[in-house]
Amino acid sequence: MSGKPVPEITPLNRVFFEGTAAGELRLCRCMKCGELFRYVHPLCPECWSDSFDYVVSSGKGKIESYTVMHMPPYEAWAADVPYVIALVRLEEGVRMMANVDMDANKVAIDMPVDVWFEQRDDVFIPQFRPAG
């Protein structure tokens, strides 16, 4: 037990975390306008439609920005420093936050990365590592 935060499953994110448990990175797709978006919006952010399904992302993306965390914000992260937090722009255009499991000295903007899923308790969270 690392003590790292585990996402709480909510009506808004349930489909997403059912996907990660099945090895899928799901993106919301608006059935009215086609917009792709993260599971943080109760309505389509473009048109406020409430009818959407999902697409499965390729899981490939690029690092749009990053930081290397040297100071653990709390005890659960003490063993991980230095660790990378990145904003990853997926091929589908949606951007998300994750850690990148790599040598923190080598992280760079535009680096291609692939998704993987880390299990915390009974939840799988998307993470990335350098593509290859």
Place this chain on the structure above:
Amino acid sequence: MRPGRYTDQGPYDLFRSLLKDAITRWNISPKMVDGLLTSPSGQSQGQTDAYVHDKLISEFALKPRFAETMCLGGASFGVMVNRAMSAVREGRANAVLCIGSGKFLKPSEGSAEMLAKTIAEADFEVPYGPFIPGLYALIARRFMHERNITREDIARVAVSARKWALLNPDARMYGKGEITVEDVIASRPIADPFNYLDCSIPSDGGGVVLVTRADIGHQLSDQPAYVKGYGEYHACGTISGADVLNETGAVQSGAEAFAQANLTPADIDVAQLYDAFSATPLILLENLGFCAPGTSGDFFNSGACDPGGRFPVNTYGGLLSYGHTGDSSGMSVLVEGARQAMGQAGARQITGAENVLVHCYGGMMYDHTTLILGRQP
């Protein structure tokens, strides 16, 4: 109020000290103050008190026609000035007391975890171990990448803030000596690209401003500050949701303030730019139109923003060297802007400061307010 470590004082003790301080400076009475704006205090201790105004109305024995507790982080105080002005213009109040106090626990004392959980998405950000410096770092890294700003460039902002703090006896770093770019980069790493000296100093403190009619302002002060322009913009309230990291809401709030004041960046003599971290004044200089994209680093390196420079920035030492007083951080930015316009900035007064720009933002650069203050209406 001088920022410091007031471990034996709670937020309301600070409010009481602040009011006493205001009364000694201005000849104000409970009958005269008919408006009150304030903000929650003590968020870094996990206290979000939504009814501060009620407690202060009771304690201070006010009978305001206009009062509210506002919560927009560092932007609260820019917003307060605007809301107070509207009330004065509408005749709903003659004199609005705007008061903020803040306690800021050290990150190592538990505030890092609490603030991360307050400010970040619970299910899609918090699991990755961010905290405030790391979230700002994501904005800074992208800005540096797109605008060719170097690590040394952002460190230079902290060097400038320290120079100013040495002129301000109230600053936490007063008397602590100059620092160099090398010192900043050699200090303890926190969240790349930020080291310890790139981060503001957690402090306790607060401040007060009085927003009033021009005639009352002239009774209380030989040289009041006039509000000439105001702009506000609320960008996406999470880092993951903010699609463009380089262009913050300062682009919109700045343009609105300049248009309202009928001024341009060239008309501004001095600027106070909220600097939770060393990179943010560079981002704001570019977003507000003072520097073309990619030139803010060279601008700071030239010494333009230092004491004696042609465009002084954060003349009181900024949050970086004066101190970041938690919930009331934005108040210090505003107070220094007002003092420069009023000619009350002591050893650091900019001679002939006609127009002063004050930019405050809240959250991780989510809520933005730009104020232009001046010596003349």
